[in-house]
Amino acid sequence: MKYHFADCVLDLDRRELTRGSQPVAVGPQVFDLLVHLVENHERVVSKDGLLDAVWNGRIVSESTLSSHINAVRKAIGDSGAEQRLVRTVARKGFRFVGDVIEVRQPDASGEVGIAQRLSIPETTAAMAHKPSIAVMPFQNLSGDPEQDYFADGMAEEIITALSRVRWLFVIARNSSFAFRGSPVDVKQISRDLGVTYVLEGSVRKAADRIRITGQLVNASTNGYLWADRFEGPLDDIFTLQDRISGNVVGAIAPQMELAEIERARRKPTENLNAYDCYLRGLAHLHRGGREAVGEALPLFRKAIELDAEFAPPKAMAAWGYFWRKINGWTTDSALETAEGTALARDAVELGRDDAVVLARAGHALAHLAGEFDSGIALLDRALFLNPNLAPAWFLGGFLRVWHGEPEEAIDYFEHAMRLSPVDPELYRMQAGIAMAHLFAGRFEAASLWADQAQQNLPSFLMAVATGAASQALSGRTEDARRTMDRLRELSPALRLSSLKDWLPIRRQEDIALFADGLREAGLPDQ
Template identity: 65%
Template sequence: MQFTFDDFVLNQDRRELTLRGDVVAVGPQVFDLLLLFVSNPDRVVSKDELLEEVWSGRIVSESTITSHINALRKAIGDTGEEQRLVRTVARKGYRFVGQVRVDDSGLQPEVNVRPTARPSALALPDKPSITVLPFHNLSGDPEQEYFADGVVEDIIAALSRIRWLFVIARNSSFTYKGRAVDAQGVGQELGVRYVLEGSVRKCANKVRITGQLIDATSGAHIWAERFEGLLDDIFELQDRITESVVGAIAPQLEQAEIERAKRKPTESLGAYDYYLRAMAKLHSGSREAVEQALSMLYKATELDPEFASAYGMAAWCHFWRKLNGWMTDRPSEIAEGIRLARLAVSLGRDDAVALTRGGHALSHLAGELDSGIALLDRARLLSPNLAPAWYLGGTLRALHGETEAAIKDLSHAVRLSPLDPEMFRMQVGMALANFFARHFDVAAQWAEKALGNLPSLLVGVALLAASLAHVGRMDEAQLAMQRLRELDPTMRLSNLKDWLPIKRPEDLASFANGLRLAGLPE
């Protein structure tokens, strides 16, 4: 159904408000308010009815209702003084007095159309929870997008080091990049109480960062601040934002805990720029993107020889090349990856990112599975909300034979980052854990999910072929094997133990048998 008033069109099916063809960004509850009003034109809608229809009967404060009415008026060009379209009826409620036209659907304006139900919200964790949305780049320079993104990533990382705080991972937060969103809707989708949003304006050597913290359960603004300074002080500005956010969430927080949220990845902004650019490339998982990221990470370490996170991510690039059969000089590239990983974990003893990526790379490149798990365990102690530490650690535990613990860790990673564009990493980890637990049907399902997100994922294809063969689905297993041979013609059963660091002989045998049944040569 479509409602027209003034130059506005409200489309109920698309849940969209437009003004002369241009979309007007409104939050879900503001949309529901407007839909309720235009569905009942020139009739007083009581506050009790508002609570029932828009807030599903939940009791909210008078100020919350007022703030949403004000937001509605602003969206449709009305004011509380003018009340041209939405009129307040003292002690009764509100009345929509604009002329409403309904499309030719057979329904009349007086029919009470209930707002479209919103998806059920995730349950809030039992501790304070937050997501940091991508900050708007107000620099007028698209090339500076990476800088604004990097500021947000470091704030997420800093908040993640606070053990009592549940922080949504970067990849899920960034699915909202470039979208007009409502803090309350985001809170429901991600299952968090607080939403931090803001903007970054960079001009020459000056930067201005603004931020505001919103209680997503009520829409109330808790805190807002603006920080200005020179780029030389960018990390200090980030620390001040983090400190203010943490203080707003838990005023009783001791200063020592605030200090733990202040970690600077490097003092060299040039190196940091290269690191941010590399991180922007890595999330796709493609061969070309990984090669470009690796080049940038080397530049970062040249400018800052003690940049632990950059060494860790560079080592991890070499691991990803090995896993997907992309290495051209395998012995020397593996040796280089090991060198970088050892530098990462040595320089970054208190750097969760360096320990996560470096430790994971050592497990695969040097076969040091036990040490790698220990390093990722330390990373999780340092940064309990770092999703890669959970899903990469879970994958290592699967390779170690700890399938139950692996599935638990991987499930927690999905909860930390439920909208992650790199979900294929978690899915292939779940496939691996279920395969070694001999749940071959389940393993095949997870492998198919991973390949749906990244069709070129070699380990996903191998797990799919072996799982299908174990359950007797031979035609499908042979098709998967054909795909495997296309991705890596050099793959053989004899080099399987050099491809993945599988700890238990029985797990390696099960994997080899499945691939043998699917048609992989000896």
């Protein structure tokens, strides 16, 4: 049994809590307390009820209970001030107020962790060529046959939105809707339609509100990759329909990409083709470390050798060179900049209608070639082609940070996080928000977001630098000095005089603010 809420997954069988795809260490009583609150989220749980459930009726102090409640909130990203998920009800107890999705795994093979859950055994040759999905007719649970049109429309909107994801093969509406009225047998549908994934869902209308649920199933294992629930007023059902389809696509596309990466990684190394080399390269690139990027680039080059017209590996290789630059890992800066720029230009030429290609290549061009306006235009086109592409949102956020638009940038980053809350690139979004807060003068907020990014990827130079500067500017001198020590370990050659060459910050006041913070933290001028 698993419970999904906010960006957390609570796995009862494994007694694991993950948040933002990262495991969260909690004590056994804190875990049991969270489970009890989540399982009883429809009602207020009294303090006596918690003592009975977690401490078996044993008497504990008020402070012990309070400290455990605080630990629960901290573990799931909540706080006593916000109470977004765990609310204190005066003189009554506590209530879990977040939206909870309950996922029951169909058998033991479905009860796996993230890495196993995303593995895809080999299927047919057609299925291995490209990830494939069938969106089934959504069930109308309203008891009103006249609402069938809305359930059908919901599925059709999702089919249309998924069809914009160029690396995904989507079964046409008429084929998947041929199963209307039949029990959903995922394995049979997989065999009949030749797909790896099946998306099923339901629609329930009550009074002036509507609730829609969706589940993405790996047909090979019958295990769930993703599940969520959406609820809202019925004032404008078509607006709600658009929002839900966008959220569904934004949420499941990264999960499917991760699944395909894992499938490719498990293939024998002698059975390589351009697409699998590309996916293997992505697996390394998402890890973000220096060695990982070093392993990714040869795989992208191999994919290009196998298919010179294949734009995605060119875009991702260009982006890999950008990532080496921003972390101070280049061995020959001029050569790598020239190679990355050439790859980005080729990718844009070959992938004019590929949102992923335009997003990565456009961002790389802005950083490597200084073509800032072109980079923003390419990212805007990527969002026009696929408004649910989380990387296009957070990469667009970065370009707006450098352009001096921190508030708009934060909107971009937050939108990306809503679309893909368990994204393997979450640390990039967190670092971007940190830098935006820094330039907006909110130094404590910048420090908190930089800390989160560093926890997810300790070697991310920009996140460490942002953390050091924001700590210094907020008066936390000792913390800033310690963070600066880490910065020196990561990039001994970094100096204040090289900031302009390192990051494409356009506003002089932003460069000056960043430099002031790093200077106070201890970074030398020359």
